[in-house]
Amino acid sequence: MMKETNAGDAQALSANAVERRVERDAFQEGWRASASTIPAVLAWGIVSGMAMVKSGMTLWQSVAMTLTVYAGSAQFAILPLLAVHTPLLVIFLTAMIVNLRFVIFSAAVAPHFAHLPWYQRLWYGYFNGDISMAFFPQRFPVQTVHQPAGKLGYFKAICFPGWFAWQVGAIIGILLASQIPESWNIGFAGTLALIAVTIPMIVNRAALVGVVVSGSVAVVAIGLPYRLGLLLAVLVGISAAMLVDKMIDKEKE
Amino acid sequence: MNAFDVWVSIVLLTLSTVITRCSFFLFGHAVKLPPKLQHALAYAPAAAMAAIIMPDLLSSGSVVELNWASPKLLAGIGGSVFFLVTRHLLGTIIVGMTLFTVLRLVL
Numbered sequence: 001m002m003k004e005t006n007a008g009d010a011q012a013l014s015a016n017a018v019e020r021r022v023e024r025d026a027f028q029e030g031w032r033a034s035a036s037t038i039p040a041v042l043a044w045g046i047v048s049g050m051a052m053v054k055s056g057m058t059l060w061q062s063v064a065m066t067l068t069v070y071a072g073s074a075q076f077a078i079l080p081l082l083a084v085h086t087p088l089l090v091i092f093l094t095a096m097i098v099n100l101r102f103v104i105f106s107a108a109v110a111p112h113f114a115h116l117p118w119y120q121r122l123w124y125g126y127f128n129g130d131i132s133m134a135f136f137p138q139r140f141p142v143q144t145v146h147q148p149a150g151k152l153g154y155f156k157a158i159c160f161p162g163w164f165a166w167q168v169g170a171i172i173g174i175l176l177a178s179q180i181p182e183s184w185n186i187g188f189a190g191t192l193a194l195i196a197v198t199i200p201m202i203v204n205r206a207a208l209v210g211v212v213v214s215g216s217v218a219v220v221a222i223g224l225p226y227r228l229g230l231l232l233a234v235l236v237g238i239s240a241a242m243l244v245d246k247m248i249d250k251e252k253e
Numbered sequence: 254m255n256a257f258d259v260w261v262s263i264v265l266l267t268l269s270t271v272i273t274r275c276s277f278f279l280f281g282h283a284v285k286l287p288p289k290l291q292h293a294l295a296y297a298p299a300a301a302m303a304a305i306i307m308p309d310l311l312s313s314g315s316v317v318e319l320n321w322a323s324p325k326l327l328a329g330i331g332g333s334v335f336f337l338v339t340r341h342l343l344g345t346i347i348v349g350m351t352l353f354t355v356l357r358l359v360l
Contacts, residue, residue: 040343056254068267077305095269101298102273110277125278191309192332192349196342201299214300215307222308230304237300238293
């Protein structure tokens with residue numbers, strides 16, 4: 001009896017060891033795949049740190065924002081709004097719209113972690129940003145949903161180092177910001193980063209029309225109060241993109 | 254900039270990050286988005302980005318300046334072309350900022 005239990009323990013122990021081994025290998029694989037993005041993440045972090053301070057936020061506000069919000073595009077988007085006293089509701093809605101892509105990312109990645117308890121899903125979900133979306137679905141396609149082996153290790157490797165690089169960059173940027181003259185217009189680097197993020201999102205003709213229409217409406221409606229032109233532009237842009245899809249579908253029929 | 258507004262905005266933005274990123278991690282088994290909404294969601298982020306980028310390239314503050322000799326506009330176009338050719342994020346920032354600075358001093 002005693003012997004059997006020991007044997008069972010030993011088996012469980014070795015199964016555990018194997019699992020740990022698999023996750024560790026997966027972590028190394030994920031790190032090798034995504035390490036090349038670290039310098040860009042660090043640089044973009046620096047730009048975000050500078051942009052926050054340059055827009056008029058204090059050191060502690062900037063540090064709090066980068067550590068908790070951790071969403072560069074949304075931060076860049078609302079900084080100019082904050083500077084001109086935009087209502088908080090519009091700021092929140094703007095952040096939600098810019099972040100909407102994360103809902104789609106979440107729908108793509110979350111099923112792979114459905115076996116975890118809710119607090120772990122909440123924790124890992126928080127890190128599921130642009131970088132993890134660029135790597136995870138490629139490595140683990142939809143068919144692998146019910147095979148959890150290696151996924152957590154891989155996911156941690158493509159998320160945690162990036163988080164760290166981003167925060168180190170942001171804090172360097174926050175500290176350096178006061179050394180840089182206003183006329184350098186360092187916040188423009190944020191706009192350039194947004195351009196580089198947006199171009200790969202233009203995946204078809206409909207998306208291109210959506211971008212052109214939304215951008216044009218935003219320029220024309222720039223004078224609307226509370227930056228409502230932005231929300232209007234997004235709604236008209238989405239409608240235009242969907243209309244183009246509909247027209248292409250009709251052509252095919 | 255009003256300190257209270259900034260702190261509330263930080264809380265709201267954090268909420269926005271958690272709500273959007275964790276949505277399907279927490280409620281994936283319970284929610285099924287209608288196909289039409291999914292379709293619309295797919296185009297929302299790019300449209301939102303464009304609505305932020307274009308006014309920044311074409312205006313100063315809340316006044317539109319349709320002027321081809323604007324350093325921001327030209328540097329934005331230059332950066333876009335560079336990204337289209339190289340797909341390099343960091344390089345795009347460096348090239349765009351360099352162009353912007355040179356044009357700002359020259360124009």
